[in-house]
Amino acid sequence: MISKEILKDKFRGAILGCFLGDSFGAGFEGMSPDRAISRLGTLSEKYGRTYTDDTDMTLALAESIIESGKVDPEDIARKFSQFCDLTRGYGMGTIQAVLALRRGAPWHEVSRIVFEKGSFGNGAAMRVSPVGVFFHHDFEALRKAAMDQANITHTHPLGQWGAVMQASSVGMALAQDPKRPFKKEEMLIELREILWPGPVEYQKALNQMETIFSQSGKIEAKEVVRRLGNGIEAYRSVPTASYIALTYSPDFQDAIRTSISLGGDTDTIAGMVGAIVGAHVGERCLPVEWMEQLEEGPRGYSFARDLAGRLFETWCEMAKP
Ligand code: R7I
Ligand code: MG
Ligand code: MG
Numbered sequence: 574m575i576s577k578e579i580l581k582d583k584f585r586g587a588i589l590g591c592f593l594g595d596s597f598g599a600g601f602e603g604m605s606p607d608r609a610i611s612r613l614g615t616l617s618e619k620y621g622r623t624y625t626d627d628t629d630m631t632l633a634l635a636e637s638i639i640e641s642g643k644v645d646p647e648d649i650a651r652k653f654s655q656f657c658d659l660t661r662g663y664g665m666g667t668i669q670a671v672l673a674l675r676r677g678a679p680w681h682e683v684s685r686i687v688f689e690k691g692s693f694g695n696g697a698a699m700r701v702s703p704v705g706v707f708f709h710h711d712f713e714a715l716r717k718a719a720m721d722q723a724n725i726t727h728t729h730p731l732g733q734w735g736a737v738m739q740a741s742s743v744g745m746a747l748a749q750d751p752k753r754p755f756k757k758e759e760m761l762i763e764l765r766e767i768l769w770p771g772p773v774e775y776q777k778a779l780n781q782m783e784t785i786f787s788q789s790g791k792i793e794a795k796e797v798v799r800r801l802g803n804g805i806e807a808y809r810s811v812p813t814a815s816y817i818a819l820t821y822s823p824d825f826q827d828a829i830r831t832s833i834s835l836g837g838d839t840d841t842i843a844g845m846v847g848a849i850v851g852a853h854v855g856e857r858c859l860p861v862e863w864m865e866q867l868e869e870g871p872r873g874y875s876f877a878r879d880l881a882g883r884l885f886e887t888w889c890e891m892a893k894p
Contacts, residue, residue, distance in 0.1 A: 575748070581885045582855035583747050587702045588881035590851020591631050591844045592874070593863055594829050595699075596622035598843030599662070601833050606794040606803075609836040616830060622866045625662040627844040630700035632877060633657060634722060638703055639883050642891040644718035650680035650725050656872070662840070664805070666692040670726045684728040691728030695807040698723075698732075698739040699841045702848035705743025707888050709852075712767055715744050727807075734771035735807025739845055741767045742815045746822070746852035755853065757786055757819045764815070778812030782819070790820055794834045803837025810838050814845035822850040826860050 575583075597616060601609045633652040641648045654674040657663070663671075670683040684691050701719055708715035719740035723733040745760050761783055768775045781800045785792055792800075801816055802809025813835065821828035828850045832843040851859060856878075867874040 577889070579751070579855060580747075581882060582857055583751070583852050584706045584885040584888070585856035585878060585881040586851035586854055586859060587706050587743055587747065587848045588631065588635065588851070588877055588884070589856055589859055589864065589874075590825070590847035590849070591702050592624055592628045592847070592867060592877050593825075593851075593859065594832065594843035594845070594847025595627040595840045596624045596867055597829055597863065598833050598839035598841070599623070599625050601836065601839035602662075604836040604839070606798060606834060606836045609839065610794060610834045613830055613834060616833070619862075619866060621868055623661075623868045625840050626657070626664070626667070626696070627699040627841055628877070629656070629658055629661050629872075630667075630696070631702055632872060632880060634700050635703040635880050635884050638707055639880070639887045642887060644704060644707075644721050646680050646721050646725050649722055650674050650683075653725065664692070664694050664696050666694060667696045667726050680725050684724065684726050688729065691732060692726065693729040693731035693735075693806050693808070694727065695735055695805060695810045695838065695841050695845075696732070697727035697736040698807050698811045699844055701736045701740045702743045702852070703884055704736075705740040705848070706747055706852060707884065708740070709744035709747040712741065712744065712763075715740055716767060730772050731774060731806065731808045734768060734775055735811040737771065738764065738768060738775060738811045738815065739848075742818060742849045743852045746818070746849045749853055751823065751854045751858065753823075755819045755822055760819060761786070772808070774808040775812065778808065782812065782816050785816065794831075794836075798835055798837065803835040803839075803842060805838045805841070810842050811845065814842050814849065817842070818846045818849035818853075821846075823854045823858065825850050825854060825858060826863070
């Protein structure tokens with residue numbers, strides 16, 4: 574049984590872990606693995622780091638859950654409309670959805686403006702960590718909540734189920750002992766169950782993870798990219814993040830460095846890895862020298878930390894079994 578104190582620390586770890594991964598990964602977006610690896614030394618330089626859409630939307634989603642005590646797409650859409658800062662590197666589909674919300678369109682009508690079948694981008698997964706922590710005690714509710722929040726912007730099944738996978742990884746990480754490595758094989762079995770009957774792409778990615786774990790566990794960056802991907806598509810980034818987190822946690826910095834070494838969608842993959850590993854180890858094990866570089870301001874580090882604490886208090890009142 575995890576104490577309340579540790580659980581609160583883990584809620585903070587998940588939200589701040591996303592913030593860290595996103596902010597440290599952002600400078601590497603679109604690089605090849607070789608180029609990203611050659612630039613990894615810059616991670617130890619000290620300067621102010623700003624977050625992108627990944628953290629921006631995570632904070633908005635957390636605020637909605639705190640205020641409404643549940644996952645309510647209408648309220649989340651209101652928060653997106655109010656708080657999303659579209660200068661923070663947003664994807665095209667999400668930008669158009671938020672702009673339409675601002676023009677007064679109902680939330681269920683904005684997800685197909687750019688992509689006819691809905692977006693399969695990783696935008697619904699990158700922001701989902703508040704759902705992962707809030708429903709870690711009930712995976713049926715977690716799956717529904719992850720889908721419900723995805724549907725505002727990502728109605729393509731690959732986009733929706735990517736959010737389910739990421740939320741599940743965060744939820745499982747929260748429930749695990751922070752002092753021990755993940756129980757990888759058990760987590761894979763649980764992920765298979767949760768992702769059934771979702772798109773075959775996720776089951777195939779789980780097969781890949783199983784193969785890698787049964788061989789050596791750690792494989793080089795280019796091989797991770799070849800087998801699991803480093804793209805902006807949910808099915809080519811969400812399983813990658815789960816694989817990296819499961820393999821490298823509890824070493825937060827090693828996990829983030831490895832995510833960034835893949836190149837491609839580095840802010841998002843590192844942000845998702847940060848959320849999972851942060852939910853596992855908690856805030857107390859996050860690197861202080863990295864946290865000191867995170868941006869402040871009205872919606873910066875202190876705001877995010879406080880928000881994560883309030884999300885935990887809301888969970889205690891509303892969702893606790
Ligand atoms: O998913 P989304 O919010 O983007 C998130 C990504 C993260 O990496 C963030 O850090 C930020 O950089 O953007 O935004 P979308 O525009 O819905 O999807 C992202 C991209 O995926 C799109 O701009 C397209 O390139 C691609 N994409 C699609 N392409 C063709 N057909 C998504 N869905 C489709 C599709 O149906
Ligand atoms: Mg981003
Ligand atoms: Mg990104």
